[in-house]
Amino acid sequence: MLEIHRLTKRFGGLAAVREVSTTIEPGSIHAIIGPNGAGKTTLFNLISGALRPTSGRIVYEGRDVAGLRADQMAALGVARTFQTTALFDRATVLDNLIVGHRLRTRSGLWDALLRTRRLREEEKRCRHQAEQALDFVGLSHAAHRMAGDLSQEERKRVAFALALATQPKLVLLDEPAGGVNPEETAGLAALIRKMRDSGLTVCLIEHKMDMIMRLADKIVVLNYGEKIAEGRPTEIRRHPQVIEAYLGRDDTHGIQEVADAAA
Structure with a gap:
């Protein structure tokens, strides 16, 4: 459904996203993870049309859409939510x-x-x-x-509904479980699966690793704007560069313990 080829976004001398390539398959749940400042939201802004790329290609359903405005991307069927739900x-x-x-x-x-x-x-x-x-x-x-x-969890659900009201094909969810408790997180994860099962394609950014490991079909890991790993959850949780990026040392206990608990 979506192909990203060597996508780069520079702000002056800073490369917030650098030469990132990946694909999103239709009917899948695709996750983008990484430490704070890794370039995840910038990548979403590029895909959704909020930002224009410095270089690279974004191909949506066979059409190069790099540089289209956010309203044009929404009209093509790409919807997104934000970390803070504005209503x-x-x-x-x-x-x-x-x-x-x-x-x-x-x-x-x-x-x-x-x-x-x-x-x-x-x-x-x-x-x-x-x-x-x-x-x-x-x-x-x-x-x-x-x-x-509305409560915070209800506002998250309304954000999902706002995206659905645009009749999308691809939904980008930016930290959909941010600020909610574990029980509410499980409910939102079930709702994301329901979206996938109804025929939508979902791509999400999320810091809750147990949720991601249970939910995602494929995970892309960013660090300092670059893609350092891509694969299934079972591959990502043992990837040495991912462990290094999250923990700052060659230690398999932090992220892997969370991922093993979710397995």
Whole structure:
């Protein structure tokens, strides 16, 4: 579904992402891990169109999309969430999701002023899509609550639903389990599997290694902007460069103990 070829992003003399290549297969869960400052979110920003690459190629469904804007990437079917979930806190959950589906509508100012048939039909479709997304993430009961009243875990689920409301094919999740407890983390992991099982392709950044080792089909490890390892969880948890990057020494106890516990 997605091919990344020697992707580089420089900010002045700093290479935040350097010559990274990988592929994301359709219907898979692909994880990107690495220490803080490794370039993970920058890579997401490049894929989603928030940043333009300095060099390299991003091929999505056979089309070179490097340099397209975020709205253009979203229109092609690439959705993303962020580490901090930004919502319209004084609007209902359902209204937040209806805004998300506006990506797929075509009515404009004159339709709104004249209340045209196209506008009315699109509003109906937006509402239906928003309700479906809420049902998928298990928050139908919260549709008419104010977004500002949600718990952190509920806000994470609304972020998933916002991505789903755009009718994506590829979903990029940036630390989807950040700030939630272990029980809530397990619930969000189950929701990610449900997304994969429904036909979506998922790529996520996450620091919770036990979650990643249970969830991912393939893992890419970044350090100082470079890819240092790629493979299945069983391969990554014993990779010496990964252990060195996380622990700063040749010790197999930290990351491997967490990964073995998840196995």
